[in-house]
Amino acid sequence: MKDYxxxxxxxxxxGCHACEVTCQNEHNFNENxxxxxxxxHGPTKFESGWVWNYVPVPSKLCDLCVEKTSxxxxxxxxxxxxxxxxxxxxxxxxxxxxxxxxxxVAVFIP
Amino acid sequence: xxxxxxxxxxxxIKMRTCAWSPPGDHPVGxxxxxxxxxxKVVKVEGDPQHPITNGRLCVRCLTLPEYMYNEKxxxxxxxxxxxxxxKDVWEEISWDQALDIIVEKWTAIKDKWxxxxxxxxxxxxREPALYHSSLTYAVLGSPNAxxxxxxxxxxxxxxxxxDFLLGAGYPEMDYAQFLEGRYDDPQYELPKYIILWGKDPLxxxxxxxxxxxLIDLMKRGSKFITIDPRITWISARSEYAxxxxxxxxxxxxxxxxxxxINEGLYDSEFVEKWTFGFEELKQRVNEYTLEEIEEITTVAxxxxxxxxxxxxxxxxxxxxxxxxxxxxxxxxxxxxxIMSLIAITGNFDIPGGNTLSVPASFMGKWRYECANLLEPxxxxxxxxxxxxxxxxAAHVVAHPDLVLDALETGDPYELKMAWFFGSNMLAxxxxxxxxxxxxxxxxxxxxxxxxLFMTPTAMALYDVFLPVATFAxxxxxxxxxxxxxxxxxxxxxxxxxxxxCKSDLEICFWIGKRLNPDAWPWETIADFFTQQIQPVxxxxxxxxxxxxxxxxxxxxxxxxxxxxxPDGAQGFNTPTGLIELESSLYEDWGEDPLPYFxxxxxxxxxxxxxxxxxxxxxxxGGRETTSFHSEHRxxxxxxxxxxxxxxxxxxxxAIQYGISNGDWVAIENPxxxxxxxxxxxxxxxxxxxHAQHGWWYPEQDGEEPNLFGxxxxxxxxxxxxxAIGKLGFxxxxxxxxxxxxxVDSLDS
Ligand code: SF4
Ligand code: SF4
Ligand code: SF4
Numbered sequence: 001m002k003d004y005x006x007x008x009x010x011x012x013x014x015g016c017h018a019c020e021v022t023c024q025n026e027h028n029f030n031e032n033x034x035x036x037x038x039x040x041h042g043p044t045k046f047e048s049g050w051v052w053n054y055v056p057v058p059s060k061l062c063d064l065c066v067e068k069t070s071x072x073x074x075x076x077x078x079x080x081x082x083x084x085x086x087x088x089x090x091x092x093x094x095x096x097x098x099x100x101x102x103x104x105v106a107v108f109i110p
Numbered sequence: 111x112x113x114x115x116x117x118x119x120x121x122x123i124k125m126r127t128c129a130w131s132p133p134g135d136h137p138v139g140x141x142x143x144x145x146x147x148x149x150k151v152v153k154v155e156g157d158p159q160h161p162i163t164n165g166r167l168c169v170r171c172l173t174l175p176e177y178m179y180n181e182k183x184x185x186x187x188x189x190x191x192x193x194x195x196x197k198d199v200w201e202e203i204s205w206d207q208a209l210d211i212i213v214e215k216w217t218a219i220k221d222k223w224x225x226x227x228x229x230x231x232x233x234x235x236r237e238p239a240l241y242h243s244s245l246t247y248a249v250l251g252s253p254n255a256x257x258x259x260x261x262x263x264x265x266x267x268x269x270x271x272x273d274f275l276l277g278a279g280y281p282e283m284d285y286a287q288f289l290e291g292r293y294d295d296p297q298y299e300l301p302k303y304i305i306l307w308g309k310d311p312l313x314x315x316x317x318x319x320x321x322x323x324l325i326d327l328m329k330r331g332s333k334f335i336t337i338d339p340r341i342t343w344i345s346a347r348s349e350y351a352x353x354x355x356x357x358x359x360x361x362x363x364x365x366x367x368x369x370x371i372n373e374g375l376y377d378s379e380f381v382e383k384w385t386f387g388f389e390e391l392k393q394r395v396n397e398y399t400l401e402e403i404e405e406i407t408t409v410a411x412x413x414x415x416x417x418x419x420x421x422x423x424x425x426x427x428x429x430x431x432x433x434x435x436x437x438x439x440x441x442x443x444x445x446x447x448i449m450s451l452i453a454i455t456g457n458f459d460i461p462g463g464n465t466l467s468v469p470a471s472f473m474g475k476w477r478y479e480c481a482n483l484l485e486p487x488x489x490x491x492x493x494x495x496x497x498x499x500x501x502x503a504a505h506v507v508a509h510p511d512l513v514l515d516a517l518e519t520g521d522p523y524e525l526k527m528a529w530f531f532g533s534n535m536l537a538x539x540x541x542x543x544x545x546x547x548x549x550x551x552x553x554x555x556x557x558x559x560x561x562l563f564m565t566p567t568a569m570a571l572y573d574v575f576l577p578v579a580t581f582a583x584x585x586x587x588x589x590x591x592x593x594x595x596x597x598x599x600x601x602x603x604x605x606x607x608x609x610x611c612k613s614d615l616e617i618c619f620w621i622g623k624r625l626n627p628d629a630w631p632w633e634t635i636a637d638f639f640t641q642q643i644q645p646v647x648x649x650x651x652x653x654x655x656x657x658x659x660x661x662x663x664x665x666x667x668x669x670x671x672x673x674x675x676p677d678g679a680q681g682f683n684t685p686t687g688l689i690e691l692e693s694s695l696y697e698d699w700g701e702d703p704l705p706y707f708x709x710x711x712x713x714x715x716x717x718x719x720x721x722x723x724x725x726x727x728x729x730x731g732g733r734e735t736t737s738f739h740s741e742h743r744x745x746x747x748x749x750x751x752x753x754x755x756x757x758x759x760x761x762x763x764a765i766q767y768g769i770s771n772g773d774w775v776a777i778e779n780p781x782x783x784x785x786x787x788x789x790x791x792x793x794x795x796x797x798x799x800h801a802q803h804g805w806w807y808p809e810q811d812g813e814e815p816n817l818f819g820x821x822x823x824x825x826x827x828x829x830x831x832x833a834i835g836k837l838g839f840x841x842x843x844x845x846x847x848x849x850x851x852x853v854d855s856l857d858s
Contacts, residue, residue, distance in 0.1 A: 012325050014312055014343055016735050017751055021169045024747070025153070043341060043793050050346035080156050080167045082312075082322045
């Protein structure tokens with residue numbers, strides 16, 4: 001298993017596609033291969049109100065940029081994310097980080 | 111602050127710069143480093159040190175190299191015989207030849223028809239928006255610089271209303287944009303509520319406001335209210351989402367004012383001390399009942415009351431007023447109600463409210479001085495000056511609708527030469543009735559244009575094509591709010607050259623040096639910028655390049671400190687020295703001094719005779735992250751995210767017309783027709799549709815008659831010409847009646 005995980009605080013994900021495009025640029029993947037891809041729920045109206053959520057899902061191609069960032073440089077998708085709602089963190093620290101983020105949060109170990 | 115230039119160990123260099131279209135968007139100035147290898151930009155990285163954007167970048171800047179090195183980009187000056195307009199028969203020429211042709215034609219035309227026969231067009235808020243009118247007045251010597259959007263329906267109306275009623279520049283929400291410590295600065299307070307009124311800034315980054323600042327504020331606890339016919343991503347997270355009928359905003363504003371005034375929720379001390387005409391306003395807003403307003407706007411009375419109370423009782427709160435204020439022939443009154451709401455609740459220029467500024471600082475001063483260089487006799491000939499004096503009171507430009515009239519009729523005089531500044535006006539934001547503009551402009555003696563790609567407008571009209579540099583290829587400054595409330599100035603630093611492309615300003619420089627060197631005394635571009643920024647900021651352009659950006663000093667409550675008036679007195683720079691809830695200017699210009707609601711001219715209510723055939727209302731202009739108006743349609747990575755023009759239709763309406771998701775749909779009214787692809791969605795109410803704008807198809811045949819397919823999806827063809835307000839502002843781009851029906855293809 002990977003040592004790192006990606007957290008998406010998706011209540012702030014606006015579906016801007018910056019993560020998808022950055023990741024493609026960084027890795028020169030084929031046109032139809034993505035390190036991360038957006039999913040969308042809604043927009044639709046529940047009785048309790050509107051639901052309009054995006055959650056980007058990293059694919060198997062995502063290596064969490066572990067090598068790339070070993071020199072301390074930022075993870076490209078995390079840097080550019082317009083919602084500032086992405087983090088790449090050690091799996092071991094998840095339990096400490098998650099409580100502060102509240103609801104509508106996803107964790108991926110791609 | 112980071113280094114301006116970083117030498118990497120692998121021999122590449124990283125250069126810091128800030129962005130402004132071309133390409134991208136309005137003057138936001140997002141900070142970034144561009145990695146240069148062998149003279150080419152190979153990588154784009156956000157600059158985490160940038161105080162507003164902190165490294166965030168949207169997909170338009172992330173794909174910058176694809177734009178810069180696109181195979182379709184025009185990178186040499188070109189000439190085409192005017193008789194071949196519309197044909198792809200260009201001849202590559204040198205810059206010297208291009209300038210010679212322009213000078214020769216300009217001389218011949220001004221000698222024969224007068225300088226006033228020259229007209230220049232700017233497009234959206236790209237960089238040349240700062241320079242085009244100065245070149246027109248000071249160098250070409252013509253009074254006819256124009257933004258051809260009917261009723262000048264973008265930004266100009268809001269700025270003018272702010273100027274008339276407050277004597278100030280554009281009142282932008284306080285998002286700590288002026289403060290070194292940003293949101294943590296001790297002076298700052300968070301807006302408790304943010305009302306987004308006809309505005310969806312996340313992807314439009316309007317006028318230099320970085321849209322995702324809203325997410326910063328959301329995370330810190332600001333709550334939202336949206337006033338928009340559509341549900342937006344923010345509406346889905348708002349306490350209230352008022353889905354009003356498009357174009358009825360003034361009625362809603364009147365209703366909210368009525369609630370706040372009648373319930374005594376206003377800031378009586380502020381009203382007493384700093385406003386003029388409160389009693390008259392009170393009387394006016396009580397001429398409507400909330401029941402009537404509910405009927406006009408389709409917003410429930412209870413919701414109007416609730417939102418009015420929330421706004422008045424939660425100081426500080428801010429209103430962001432959007433383009434929907436401008437694209438409305440009743441828009442002057444919409445702006446009036448919004449300015450009045452902010453004023454009577456005491457939310458102007460307080461932390462977390464709406465900031466004020468002196469208009470026309472920075473470039474503004476120079477631009478006005480350039481207008482003064484016009485010969486007085488010529489200046490009087492500015493088209494529209496007599497008919498719409500109020501229109502030109504706060505921004506000196508010719509009137510767009512009357513320019514089309516002049517082009518078509520020769521009245522008041524013939525126009526013979528046109529110059530296009532980065533404006534793909536046949537496809538785009540600009541102009542209602544694009545085919546009329548096209549027919550009129552193809553008859554000109556001479557047309558010159560500057561742009562980056564062969565657009566439909568260039569293919570149809572230009573004789574000389576001047577290739578323009580992207581922000582990565584020239585020196586420049588980014589000026590949020592175009593100098594009308596500018597929180598910081600950033601440097602565009604030249605990183606590379608592409609072909610023979612030059613910046614809009616460099617081109618203006620060359621022409622200026624040849625035609626009127628006295629008005630153009632600077633040796634270099636850097637000298638020019640130093641002269642512009644030094645008096646205000648005390649630094650040179652080179653300093654700015656090294657610093658990267660420079661935040662402007664700011665003080666809250668400027669009206670108390672004598673900082674809004676040239677005479678240094680307290681108060682506001684209006685005839686009464688106060689915020690004018692009742693305007694002391696409007697009557698002279700034939701306008702009611704108090705706000706009122708009026709139907710736009712092409713709605714089922716103003717034209718019941720047409721309502722049966724055209725039962726739907728079309729709204730337009732919503733933005734996507736994948737393009738800046740018509741810019742970026744040829745960028746493959748972006749186009750695959752948004753391959754087709756979309757028209758949003760409510761499921762109920764779609765069933766009624768037998769339309770399924772993904773069907774091609776014709777949208778039609780008595781003025782025009784456009785074809786877009788159906789996106790069935792609940793975010794829009796039954797009976798209303800939203801159609802995307804700015805579509806053309808760079809992959810299609812560019813020659814006439816196809817012109818890259820520009821006529822296929824031109825929603826502006828449905829917008830009537832000169833359906834504008836009494837002051838000359840506001841055209842119904844976001845509310846005209848129409849019908850829809852399924853068709854087989856884009857070519858039907
Ligand atoms: S962490 Fe790296 S590989 Fe994974 S999605 Fe982000 S940029 Fe792509
Ligand atoms: S970059 Fe961030 S905000 Fe944008 S789609 Fe990806 S996760 Fe969402
Ligand atoms: S908001 Fe504008 S300047 Fe910023 S990254 Fe996007 S296009 Fe570029």
